[in-house]
Amino acid sequence: MSNLTKDTTLISSQDLFLFLKAVFEANGFSNAHANQSAEVLIAADLRGIDSHGAARLEGYCRLIKAGRINPTPNLKITKSRGVNFTVDADGAIGLVSAPWAMAEVKNRTELHGAGFAAIGNSNHYGIAGYHAMKALDFDAIGFSMTNASPLVSVAGGKERLLGTNPIAIAVPAGKQPPFVLDMATSAAANGKLQIASRKEESIPTGWATDQEGKDSTDANALKTGGNLLPLGSNMKNGMHKGYGLGSWVDIFCGVLSGANFGPWVPPFVSFLQPLANLPGKGLGHFVGAWSVDGFMELDEFKQRMDVWIERFKLSEPLDANTPVMVPGEPEMIHYNDRVKNGIPLNNKILGEIRNIGSSFNVILK
């Protein structure tokens, strides 16, 4: 219960899952879609990515109410050749559309060794890592990206053109837990600014700018017209690389899928309207998988991954008391703790979701 503080309440993941599922059903989702949506959110809360779990429920409900998320979508493959296909998500929540596409990615991967889906006309899909990790169920390497509401400036610019556009990769190992990289391509996620703002603290240089594009340490910089900065934070330290990575995500998720891209990606918050003359529909994701067996015997690969992971974990640490971790390990530690001891939900979020529940006659135990 290491995560319990006076600001949080422990909720069992099973209770929270049933609550989230019931709220999605009350919003008109089918049993299967509600189940799937709740599963993605619970995965975030269990893995310690608190900004992308139950905390997002209110935002999703508002978008459903505003007619911007379709609770009863008819998902379709609109184009396909070999390993590649495009999905029109019909305005679905991404929590549903990305797993729907990954099921077909699995079929293509079994058939051809890989499968890739560009998903358009979709909405926010939760944590990128969940969708990449679906490939671990069939012992493949998973890949997932999404574009998102523009908050991030580009190298040399002062406009918001990119979302925090995450990239996730999940790689199976043998005795070791899988390698899971799940990272925003901005220097810091918006959630980190919100936490600093709640604590009335300043933020480090390199996360955000003011509206003139000048470095800002104000945790409220985004609220006053500022931008998030791409990974790299400034020109000398490589912000053109973070800009390049975020652009790659935007092109695969937005341009290739028929969704919106760049400044046209619809905002997550329902009180902001999408721009006029959009180049596409909704926002987009790109998910896929590579089978290992076309490259190497799976057992041999898993043994080699164990060697990789064990060597990196044994790296000489900067601080003798803080061992080096591999990507996915911090989230795994949260997961193991929270599955057993419950999810420490922020009391403000808890109040918020209880209120949402009440409005649908759904009670969180």
Next chain:
Amino acid sequence: MSNLTKDTTLISSQDLFLFLKAVFEANGFSNAHANQSAEVLIAADLRGIDSHGAARLEGYCRLIKAGRINPTPNLKITKSRGVNFTVDADGAIGLVSAPWAMAEVKNRTELHGAGFAAIGNSNHYGIAGYHAMKALDFDAIGFSMTNASPLVSVAGGKERLLGTNPIAIAVPAGKQPPFVLDMATSAAANGKLQIASRKEESIPTGWATDQEGKDSTDANALKTGGNLLPLGSNMKNGMHKGYGLGSWVDIFCGVLSGANFGPWVPPFVSFLQPLANLPGKGLGHFVGAWSVDGFMELDEFKQRMDVWIERFKLSEPLDANTPVMVPGEPEMIHYNDRVKNGIPLNNKILGEIRNIGSSFNVILK
């Protein structure tokens, strides 16, 4: 001739190409392999990536002489299923093995919509971007990564475990030049430290550490046991992300291909010996391509890419006199200049390659 300074001499790209080709042939390469190798190096010099062109010739020749690059390799596909295959490069130079694999990637992409090669038992492959850009020749999206000699520490560690492990993506556009991202996953490349060292300047915080893992502004930090830092530069600004990206590259290029990975990747310089008890052979690359037509009609995609590129270039700049550029644009500007006006070769490098030429009776015009 904007790049010409007192330290450089303009050499025509055609003369330099013929010289490089002749030196590779004098080293025992076949006509085809010498041609291919010279083409990759010239691409780097034309695109302004001076650290990866003719400047590398001496290093390659030393590795051939030391028996660590095989001048007459017998490249083989050793495993294959559907879109995926593994290449044993038989100790080839990467300048040859990666294009060899990309030719087969093209076949698989035409057949199945995508193709991916893990290449092991290989050596340094020049600029990542060249190999990704080969896919533009068949109107596909190209992808390329390589692992490299360990110079980069991991988040929380003070050992060198990763190379500068670049990622490249090339995306075709319509009227606009292609989008080409080609980036190291470290904050700065080694070449930048070498330039600062020659000028006896200090380097910015965030590029390197001393041997204790503490931030260093010494341009000679690597020579005294220090490390390069992953993209992100420090914990607050997301160095765990650069570490994660470099790890992804290492896993795809090293673990999956049967090559070495992490600290075991053989050093580029011939005077340093590979470690004992290696987990694989040589170093590795991962190259591939996605066809667009399984996702969207190619013409429509190219039009949408033009919209993307034009919108990003029109982004409001920080400095009114410095327009925002898109990934690949700085290299394209160099290319257009240097194809026409010649390559401004550093005089020290020029002397070095003339000496190499002399030892093989090859003369640079």
